[in-house]
Amino acid sequence: MSSSEMEQFLFSDIFTCSRGKRLIEEDQIAGDIAYISSTKYNNGISGYITPPDVMTHYENKITLSNSGSVGYAFYHDYEFVASDHVTVIGIKEPSVFLTREIALYLKPVFEFMRYKYNFGREISDERLKKERVLLPIDAQGNPDWTLMQTYIGSLSRSIKWDSIQCVRKEPKLYVSDWHLFRMDEIFDFYKGKRLTKENMTPGDTNFIGAISTDNGIRQRIDEDPLYLGNCITVNYNGSVGEAFYQKDPFWASDDVNVLCLKRDLAELNVYLAMFLITIIKQNKHAFDFGRKWNLPKMKSTLIGLPVAPDGTPDWAFMEEYIKSLAYSDKL
Known part of the structure; x- marks a missing residue:
């Protein structure tokens, strides 16, 4: 016009x-x-x-x-x-x-x-x-x-629009039977890899940087992925403590730690990831650009999780809780 x-x-x-x-x-x-x-x-x-x-x-x-x-x-x-x-x-x-x-x-x-x-x-x-x-x-x-x-x-017409239904119901979250776990009791930890801007060329692989937006995706590069996806990335530098679920294969920068749920505990999915990410991000206040959340500190950090009667993390509850929230069907 x-x-x-x-x-x-x-x-x-x-x-x-x-x-x-x-x-x-x-x-x-x-x-x-x-x-x-x-x-x-x-x-x-x-x-x-x-x-x-x-x-x-x-x-x-x-x-x-x-x-x-x-x-x-x-x-x-x-x-x-x-x-x-x-x-x-x-x-x-x-x-x-x-x-x-x-x-x-x-x-x-x-x-x-x-x-x-x-x-x-x-x-x-x-x-x-x-x-x-x-x-x-x-x-x-x-x-x-x-x-x-x-x-x-x-x-x-060029925008995908998912209609939503407004449902106002209180999710049930019990507050008893939560235990503290070291993060390395729950996750296997892996490091990202440095890749300078000079060595980046546009491509199809998600490059995860230490940023707080766009699910951590800084850009897409022409490199083979370092990780296959279905894991959580946590920034230990830059926007310290920001955490994201990575569904697709990706390359992580050296400012990012990659957390994979231990295979003998449970199979990670988007619902468990959303629950765990919320818990992980509660530790953001303890770290910043001048006090990095480095790998030893992150591994020893304590996080609270709901537990089953046998004292193990209650994965079924965590998944069902996220599913009970509004808009969870859009995850």
Whole structure:
């Protein structure tokens, strides 16, 4: 879309806005209605409540945080209520239905205002109404909602989208019968191998570096893998203590230790790996760039694991616990 197809509109000419209502945490009763607050996480949902009668119920609207995490916008195609730190936005023209695609187009348009505001300068209703937003226009000079719909739709076709079902159930995690184990009682340890940038060429093998993002994959290289996968990598340098499950064959840098679950204990899978990684990462606070988690220290580090009646790690419980968590089917 070129700039000639765009025009600025006064916010209040195109959109409706209304403020949510304050409900302090002490007055919140658990329930099934999404409560939207000024958080930038979890689509703005801070919890699920049974709202009092004085709160307005909304559906198929966009919310904009006017305080807290100022300027973050989220689309809600479900019933919700909002705090007074949130502005609820709809389309003013009654004939235009706010679809998911239109909402996703508008999200970055609204969030572009963020640079003007912060915790000390909130987005008040009056300021919002005076804002100008840049939108594509049709032949009559009105916002081109059809173009927004089709543009996002065209992008969506190239993105894999796994629908999820919202299930709110408390996972069961017993707290008794946990024992401490040295890490070398649970894992066999292997070292990565140094490979300088000068000797790297692009390829298909995952190169695991001491980073905290992208599952530890720094890049892909044209080298035979050092390890076949189905193991855990732990950084002892760089982003010390970050741990990842490696499903596929890979090359590990010399700043990374490779941990394989001892064969006589259990067969590692993604569910056990997620449980063990969470436990391993609890030790991050004890190490940093200046105090490396070297191999001798890592081997002797104690980790707590649930145990069966015979005192051995309860692998079945660990696996079932991870499977009980929301979104575990996406692992």
